[in-house]
Amino acid sequence: MQIQLLEIIPTYFEKSVITESEIWGRKVVxxxxEHVHIIAPSGSGKTSLIHFIYGMRKDYEGRILYDETNIRDLTLETFSTYRQKNISIIFQDLRLFADQTVRNNLELKRQLNPYHPPQKIDEMAMALGIQxxxxxTARTCSYGEQQRIAIIRSLLQPFNFILLDEPFSHLDDANRLKAFELIKSECELRNASMLFADLKELEFFTNEKRLRL
Structure with a gap:
């Protein structure tokens, strides 16, 4: 699978604002x-970019292609089915079911988009220290714990690309590294891509491609 950004610009941006961006208004493939670290200072449109690529918003100029298909041309049903099999996401606001247990949050995702067996939930929870x-209930967990829940949930479905919007903002250094290694290992097992957007450059990205938004 390939994702192409062809000169996309948020409609609410002044074109003069994006002159130094390596993504807005350019062709990016x-x-x-491949793993890509998108360094996106506050106000540069980080969450907008993730939402555009995922197809949640269309308030942009230019084109986004999945392989050779413009995502604007996909029907809602086709788009939904395609994402279930090919694209996972960790939203900045997490979007957990607050009154459901952590296990139910994870098991619901696993059953809707089967990829891993049930015991994988326990294995990943152990790896991230939330077993x-x-x-x-998700509501009673700290925000850092909720971020780890959202990370595990995103890894339970099939995907060729995973989109991450500032997923480690409430994790300490040790837990950030554990979470990154888990995501990276899952990507490598599937030959999948990680598009990781954050406010600043993170030290554990070493050989990954870097782009400034």
Whole structure:
């Protein structure tokens, strides 16, 4: 799979604002299997970019192609089915079911978009240090714990690309590294791409491609 951004610009941006961007207004190609660190200072449109690529918003000029298909041309049903099989996402606002248990939040995703067996939930929870939170409601977890829940949820479905919008903002250094290694290992197992957008450059991105928004 390939994702192409062809001169996309948010309609609410002044064109003079984007002159230094390596993404807005340019041709950018993301190939399956590569990992890209998008460095996006506050106000540069980080969340908008993630939402545009995921197809949640269309308030932009230019074109976004999945392979050779303009995503504006996809019907809602076709788009939904395509994303279930090919694109996962971690939203900045997480979007958990607050009154459901952590396990239910994860199991619901796993059943809707099957990829891993049920025991993978426990394995990933153990890897990220939240195995003792599986029986609690998401509402009672700290924001850092909720971020780890959202990370695991995103990895339970099939994907060729995973979009990450500032997913580690409430994690300490040790937990950021654990989460990054888990995401990276899942991507490598699937030959999938990681598009990781954050406010600043993160130290554990070493050989990954970097673009400034």
């Amino acid at each position: 993301f190939n399956q299997g 003792d939170k599986l029986g609690r």
